Amino acid sequence: MAFSSNGFSMFVLVCLVVISSLSVATCAGNFYQDFDITWGGKRAKIFKAGQLLSLSLDPVSGSGFQSKKAYLFGRIDMQLKLVAGNSAGTVTAYYLSSQGLTHDEIDFEFLGNLSGDPYILHTNVFTQGKGNREQQFYLWFDPTRNFHTYSIIWKPQHIIFLVDNTPIRVFKNAESIGVPFPKSQPMKIYSSLWNADDWATRGGLVKTDWSKAPFTAYYRNFKVTASTSTSASSDSTWQTNELDAHGRRRLRWVQKYFMIYNYCSDLKRFPGGLPPECKRSRFL
Numbered sequence: 001m002a003f004s005s006n007g008f009s010m011f012v013l014v015c016l017v018v019i020s021s022l023s024v025a026t027c028a029g030n031f032y033q034d035f036d037i038t039w040g041g042k043r044a045k046i047f048k049a050g051q052l053l054s055l056s057l058d059p060v061s062g063s064g065f066q067s068k069k070a071y072l073f074g075r076i077d078m079q080l081k082l083v084a085g086n087s088a089g090t091v092t093a094y095y096l097s098s099q100g101l102t103h104d105e106i107d108f109e110f111l112g113n114l115s116g117d118p119y120i121l122h123t124n125v126f127t128q129g130k131g132n133r134e135q136q137f138y139l140w141f142d143p144t145r146n147f148h149t150y151s152i153i154w155k156p157q158h159i160i161f162l163v164d165n166t167p168i169r170v171f172k173n174a175e176s177i178g179v180p181f182p183k184s185q186p187m188k189i190y191s192s193l194w195n196a197d198d199w200a201t202r203g204g205l206v207k208t209d210w211s212k213a214p215f216t217a218y219y220r221n222f223k224v225t226a227s228t229s230t231s232a233s234s235d236s237t238w239q240t241n242e243l244d245a246h247g248r249r250r251l252r253w254v255q256k257y258f259m260i261y262n263y264c265s266d267l268k269r270f271p272g273g274l275p276p277e278c279k280r281s282r283f284l
């Protein structure tokens, strides 16, 4: 306990120094300070003085956590190491969400698979309670071997999903053509590990192998870069607009080789015409 409270005051100190020296607050997180375990009791654990968190799933229950604070715009980074081995049927959800019927939500969901078969990274954006904006990807690495960084940049102009700093998806603010954009409801960060073998792996064909339970996913290096209210005009890097040429090239590379589903090209699903934002999101 003495050790972890030392770690804690170090963390507070580091954060205070960062906040006072820059106009943008960047705080390397501490799971004890920033999150609450909300589901699954002892299946969720915090280790290493708050530097590492794990969620697990067994036949009785999954587990989950949520941030204590809610955020309105910012860049949020988390490193995850997903359930290894036979993870078929499991889903690790990591997302931002506000509350209520007309909530906004920005989702990453990792759909497990048989050993050696690829995870699917499923993404979605809800605005004013309405989603149906799925894009799915394979990853260009094995997400169970090492930690990788999954980030959301949420600005008034757009939302960018990144994997190891490579943009995989951009959802632009298209309010000018009538598409609601999340800009007024603060969101908390949530994550959970649960059983979804009715749909997750090959559309539900492959079931969870409970003889491999418990299934465990790990989290570390949580970081939030948020604009503080007193310094809205700062020009730090996360606030720069759009993607640069390198970012656009990387996005095209992911979309060309790793995207396996895009609601914007699913004409069958939208017989009355694609959602209006689809025209715009194609090039960026």
Ligand SMILES: *[C@@H]1O[C@H](CO)[C@@H](O)[C@H](O)[C@H]1NC(C)=O
Binding pocket: 111, 112, 113, 114, 117, 118, 119, 120, 200, 201, 202, 203
């Ligand atoms: C699992 O592996 C199969 C076979 O390679 C693949 O079709 C599927 O997209 C993979 N991922 C999921 C989550 O089903």
